[in-house]
Amino acid sequence: MIQKLRFLMRNLRAAMIAWNAAIDHLRCNELSMAALKAGSDKGIDGHGYTRAYLRNFAPGREKVRRFLEIGLLRDDSRRKESGTNRFAPSLSMWAGYFYNARVIGFDICDFSGFSHPRCVVVQGDQSHRGDLMLISEVSGGEQFDIIIDDGSHASAHQQLSLGVLFPLLRPGGLYCMRTCISSRRNSKLMMCPRRCKS
Numbered sequence: 001m002i003q004k005l006r007f008l009m010r011n012l013r014a015a016m017i018a019w020n021a022a023i024d025h026l027r028c029n030e031l032s033m034a035a036l037k038a039g040s041d042k043g044i045d046g047h048g049y050t051r052a053y054l055r056n057f058a059p060g061r062e063k064v065r066r067f068l069e070i071g072l073l074r075d076d077s078r079r080k081e082s083g084t085n086r087f088a089p090s091l092s093m094w095a096g097y098f099y100n101a102r103v104i105g106f107d108i109c110d111f112s113g114f115s116h117p118r119c120v121v122v123q124g125d126q127s128h129r130g131d132l133m134l135i136s137e138v139s140g141g142e143q144f145d146i147i148i149d150d151g152s153h154a155s156a157h158q159q160l161s162l163g164v165l166f167p168l169l170r171p172g173g174l175y176c177m178r179t180c181i182s183s184r185r186n187s188k189l190m191m192c193p194r195r196c197k198s
Contacts, residue, residue, distance in 0.1 A: 038092035071151035072107040086113035126151040132164040143170035153179040
């Protein structure tokens with residue numbers, strides 16, 4: 001019985017240390033705070049991608065003027081695949097973090113019910129070149145500082161999106177793909193800095 005009690009106390013102490021570290025990280029990480037405030041699943045209480053994004057996006061954050069995210073639905077019950085979506089948590093998160101940026105979202109679902117002064121949503125299918133070209137029209141032909149592909153996660157769609165959208169990325173910008181493998185279970189985040197001019 002005493003051994004069980006000692007085991008529980010050690011594990012409780014380890015859990016408390018981990019919890020306090022997570023809370024400390026959340027407090028000092030503006031992007032995680034923006035995710036929590038917006039209800040995004042990208043933060044510390046969801047997928048935890050804000051840590052990777054923060055490492056890559058924090059330097060030069062104030063210089064970001066154009067931002068694009070493909071795929072706006074959450075992985076949980078807050079999503080609405082049919083009808084009008086009034087909430088786009090990740091776009092709200094990005095607009096809160098990149099305070100100088102115009103944020104554009106692209107999704108196959110209807111987000112016409114979502115409203116934010118610096119955000120616009122383009123409805124389209126990631127597997128159709130013509131739909132992806134609408135993004136260029138909405139951006140006024142201006143290049144993006146950051147593009148995140150968090151859409152269908154199908155490699156054929158990611159390849160098409162990269163081919164169509166990479167020329168819209170400014171030199172030195174970042175093109176990020178989530179889940180660059182065929183299985184959705186093994187989620188990864190890949191960042192591709194643009195080093196050459198098109």
